[in-house]
Amino acid sequence: MITIAVSDFRAHIQKYLGYISRGEEIVITSRGKEIARIIPPENKIDSARKRLKELAKTAVLKNVIDPISVSWKSLT
Template identity: 30%
Template sequence: MQMIDITELRSHLPDYIARAAAGEEIMVTRRGEAVVRLMPVKDRRAAAKEQLARLSAGALVGDVVSPVEADWSAAQ
């Protein structure tokens, strides 16, 4: 991740926006302190699919022992 001062960002804003849109993350600083991070917008559907894939990798499918028709109570 590249760090740039806000004055540099103001001088070359279109260039930095293009770089962020291409996938680069850019940290903007003011007086040496990080204040803003420029990063590309993620496709929410793709991000959700990636998270589901990560979660399903650790899940067991078909691990329910009781038949669906069995009566049960949460109090038991």
């Protein structure tokens, strides 16, 4: 995380946008107080993989090959 004054951010905005695009978080201050926080967008592929891993932990696998013991009528 990078902390900078708003005046420095204004003067070097391209430089700091480069940091953000590389995943760096920036805190902007005015007179020593935090006034803004810029965070890069999350990587959608990584967050989707993380969510799938979480779902896989709760999955219940059953035997789908053997016939079931319950009889049912077909439509034909």
